[in-house]
Amino acid sequence: MIGRSLSNSVINLGIQDQYAEALNQLGFEFEVLAEQEGDASLGNGGLARFSACQMDSLATLDYPAWGYGLRYEYGLFRQIIVDGFQHEQPDYWLNFGNPWEIERIHVTYEVKFNGTVEEVDMNGEKVKVWIPGETVEAVAYDNPIPGYGTKNTINLRLWAAKPSNQFDLEAYNTGDYINSIVNRQNTEAISNVLYPDDRSHQGKEMRLKQQYFFVSASLQDIIRRFKEAHNNFDELPEQVALHLNDTHPSLSIAEIMRILVDEEHLGWSKAWNIVNKIFSFTTHTVVAEGLEKIPVDLLGSLLPRHLQILYEINSNFMEELKKKIGLDYNRLSRMSIIEEGAVKSIRMANLSIVCSHTVNGVSKVHSNTLKTKTFKDFYELWPEKFQYTTNGVTQRRWIVVSNPSLCALLSKWLGTEAWIRNADLLTGLRDHVDNTSFRHEWKMVKRLNKMRLAEYIETMSGVKVSLDAMFDVQVKRIHEYKRQLLNIFGIIHRYDCLKNMDKNDRRKVVPRVCIIGGKAAPGYEIAKKIIKLCHAVAEKVNNDADIGDLLKLVFIPDYNVSVAELVIPGADLSQHISTAGHEASGTGSMKFLMNGCLLLATADGSTVEIIEELGSDNLFLFGAKVEEVAELREKGGALKVPLQFARVLRMVRDGYFGDKDYFQSLCDTVEVGNDFYLLGSDFGSYLEAQAAADKAFVEPDKWIKMSILSAAASGRFSSDRTIREYAERTWKIDPCQCPF
Numbered sequence: 156m157i158g159r160s161l162s163n164s165v166i167n168l169g170i171q172d173q174y175a176e177a178l179n180q181l182g183f184e185f186e187v188l189a190e191q192e193g194d195a196s197l198g199n200g201g202l203a204r205f206s207a208c209q210m211d212s213l214a215t216l217d218y219p220a221w222g223y224g225l226r227y228e229y230g231l232f233r234q235i236i237v238d239g240f241q242h243e244q245p246d247y248w249l250n251f252g253n254p255w256e257i258e259r260i261h262v263t264y265e266v267k268f269n270g271t272v273e274e275v276d277m278n279g280e281k282v283k284v285w286i287p288g289e290t291v292e293a294v295a296y297d298n299p300i301p302g303y304g305t306k307n308t309i310n311l312r313l314w315a316a317k318p319s320n321q322f323d324l325e326a327y328n329t330g331d332y333i334n335s336i337v338n339r340q341n342t343e344a345i346s347n348v349l350y351p352d353d354r355s356h357q358g359k360e361m362r363l364k365q366q367y368f369f370v371s372a373s374l375q376d377i378i379r380r381f382k383e384a385h386n387n388f389d390e391l392p393e394q395v396a397l398h399l400n401d402t403h404p405s406l407s408i409a410e411i412m413r414i415l416v417d418e419e420h421l422g423w424s425k426a427w428n429i430v431n432k433i434f435s436f437t438t439h440t441v442v443a444e445g446l447e448k449i450p451v452d453l454l455g456s457l458l459p460r461h462l463q464i465l466y467e468i469n470s471n472f473m474e475e476l477k478k479k480i481g482l483d484y485n486r487l488s489r490m491s492i493i494e495e496g497a498v499k500s501i502r503m504a505n506l507s508i509v510c511s512h513t514v515n516g517v518s519k520v521h522s523n524t525l526k527t528k529t530f531k532d533f534y535e536l537w538p539e540k541f542q543y544t545t546n547g548v549t550q551r552r553w554i555v556v557s558n559p560s561l562c563a564l565l566s567k568w569l570g571t572e573a574w575i576r577n578a579d580l581l582t583g584l585r586d587h588v589d590n591t592s593f594r595h596e597w598k599m600v601k602r603l604n605k606m607r608l609a610e611y612i613e614t615m616s617g618v619k620v621s622l623d624a625m626f627d628v629q630v631k632r633i634h635e636y637k638r639q640l641l642n643i644f645g646i647i648h649r650y651d652c653l654k655n656m657d658k659n660d661r662r663k664v665v666p667r668v669c670i671i672g673g674k675a676a677p678g679y680e681i682a683k684k685i686i687k688l689c690h691a692v693a694e695k696v697n698n699d700a701d702i703g704d705l706l707k708l709v710f711i712p713d714y715n716v717s718v719a720e721l722v723i724p725g726a727d728l729s730q731h732i733s734t735a736g737h738e739a740s741g742t743g744s745m746k747f748l749m750n751g752c753l754l755l756a757t758a759d760g761s762t763v764e765i766i767e768e769l770g771s772d773n774l775f776l777f778g779a780k781v782e783e784v785a786e787l788r789e790k791g792g793a794l795k796v797p798l799q800f801a802r803v804l805r806m807v808r809d810g811y812f813g814d815k816d817y818f819q820s821l822c823d824t825v826e827v828g829n830d831f832y833l834l835g836s837d838f839g840s841y842l843e844a845q846a847a848a849d850k851a852f853v854e855p856d857k858w859i860k861m862s863i864l865s866a867a868a869s870g871r872f873s874s875d876r877t878i879r880e881y882a883e884r885t886w887k888i889d890p891c892q893c894p895f
């Protein structure tokens with residue numbers, strides 16, 4: 156999820172001023188031109204944007220790395236709001252061409268599907284041969300990723316599917332010309348559209364085809380490059396490290412075994428030893444339901460040889476395991492790569508763990524959850540495999556591109572631009588926090604960014620907001636676990652309090668602009684109802700003359716990378732309020748932190764490490780801790796819920812915001828006894844944290860100090876740190892500078 160590339164590229168290449176000057180001579184303004192570019196949204200949310208940040212860091216730190224993916228013709232849907240409801244529109248982003256990509260018509264590979272496996276005799280030995288039924292061509296499109304302050308530029312190679320020139324001869328011979336053309340077109344569909352479900356996979360055939368297409372083309376490319384310089388596969392682990400970014404590319408394990416065994420004839424155990432040394436794996440989720448499974452039937456018909464290989468890997472693993480743990484059948488069945496049951500399936504996470512030398516979590520708490528819950532059995536077997544590398548974000552995009560005035564201010568007061576390559580230097584801001592002119596300049600920068608955001612809000616929604624209000628932002632994919640509903644309930648409570656206050660008391664209230672943005676997966680009903688409720692509440696609050704500037708609620712439609720670039724610098728407060736134990740890391744919070752925005756958060760994911768760095772006095776923390784959640788859930792119907800929560804819930808149920816019937820099922824999800832994400836039990840402490848934020852905001856000096864300290868603590872959350880850790884610990888690679 157790259158977003159736009161123009162500003163980022165000219166900045167990383169160090170030609171920003173010359174470029175702007177040249178454009179000027181042509182009669183164009185850089186900022187105006189940059190706005191014309193559309194976003195590349197080839198992913199869903201945090202996982203995809205994290206990949207983009209990692210690519211920027213890999214290039215900047217001179218690591219010899221390639222990124223692989225799919226060149227979807229339709230990126231993530233565009234969200235439009237009609238009458239408060241989300242509608243999805245196709246994002247045909249390639250309509251006017253993509254100036255950044257280089258089509259490599261000569262870099263193509265055949266990817267095969269379906270067919271049968273036959274046993275043939277080869278020099279007296281029986282070997283398995285896959286006779287595929289369908290062939291598709293993968294064409295490479297290269298997207299250069301320039302590093303900052305280096306000549307190094309790395310490549311993001313995206314694959315597009317094209318019909319192969321191998322005709323369906325039978326169809327031609329039987330004269331079925333039309334059908335053979337239709338079949339050709341179907342193959343092209345493989346790279347057409349991105350699945351918009353964030354982390355819920357329904358075992359769809361096209362998704363599996365996409366995964367294999369991506370994996371097969373990438374591995375052929377990698378092995379071709381390896382073979383150009385080496386002729387012995389024993390050297391593969393020295394030359395190649397393959398990182399599985401979640402389980403989506405984990406079919407590559409079966410594919411590389413197939414290549415080494417069936418095509419290179421290395422023999423199973425030799426191939427297995429090599430494969431074990433090249434893969435590392437990062438898992439980006441917490442909950443077991445989020446883990447990808449592929450129905451065996453589906454896999455067997457699409458990739459019959461791969462299914463055999465997966466069975467073989469599993470049976471070897473089960474044998475080895477029995478030797479270690481004995482005949483503990485419950486444990487054996489939990490750890491098996493194959494899940495028995497109504498729908499027999501392949502557990503892609505188990506496969507990835509068994510075959511990787513390292514299993515990474517994305518934050519300290521996430522890693523603990525993996526070790527003690529999700530993958531407990533595996534941790535007990537292979538404790539040395541389990542590591543964590545906390546996520547990060549690139550300061551090039553999230554400060555230099557998106558917040559030029561803050562960028563200038565940082566360089567001025569730190570006396571150097573070196574922080575752009577070394578974010579640890581941001582701690583130097585702590586030395587100036589007591590300097591009044593620094594604080595004044597800091598405040599001015601925030602005000603300017605709030606102005607930009609206010610203008611955008613007015614254009615998008617017609618709502619005029621006051622710059623003196625606290626801009627309180629929650630932008631991310633809509634998920635029940637991320638608890639946008641808790642935020643909306645908090646807003647309803649605030650509104651209710653304002654309505655019940657007399658005029659004098661109202662004057663003491665800190666004005667707020669609540670900003671919510673994010674897409675809901677098209678099939679995720681509850682998430683869509685949350686969006687509608689947000690609009691219903693906004694309609695009521697924003698048009699209430701009693702309330703005026705004291706409270707506004709705006710929903711920012713079509714949240715994407717370039718909207719984030721505008722919203723994040725303009726936020727005073729941002730919310731990261733997932734039920735503890737559910738957000739594997741979270742990276743949005745790191746972007747807000749860098750931009751001097753205060754966090755209101757639960758102790759979940761990377762927030763726990765942010766607290767270590769920032770101190771708990773400099774953010775607003777609330778809610779149950781990870782280790783308390785299970786016990787609270789067990790209480791079920793006996794769980795204590797504050798009266799205010801019950802009251803807010805009643806207002807929605809009674810139709811105070813309209814659409815009474817429509818909201819009932821949404822309300823059911825948080826009713827006592829059914830409130831899995833614990834909105835009710837966290838509500839009291841949430842309101843207290845909100846009150847603490849209000850209190851701090853009326854002391855501008857204190858607030859600005861906290862804001863400066865937030866940015867000063869953000870260095871550890873640069874993806875440069877993340878990537879360096881991966882390079883040194885997991886991939887064992889060194890920087891490799893461009894020689895010219």
Ligand code: GPV
Nearest residue numbers: 200201202354439440739740741742
């Ligand atoms: I798995 N994540 C995501 O956006 N989509 C997914 O399908 C999966 C994970 C996110 C996590 O939710 C975040 O907590 C995390 O920061 C991010 O991946 C990057 O690790």
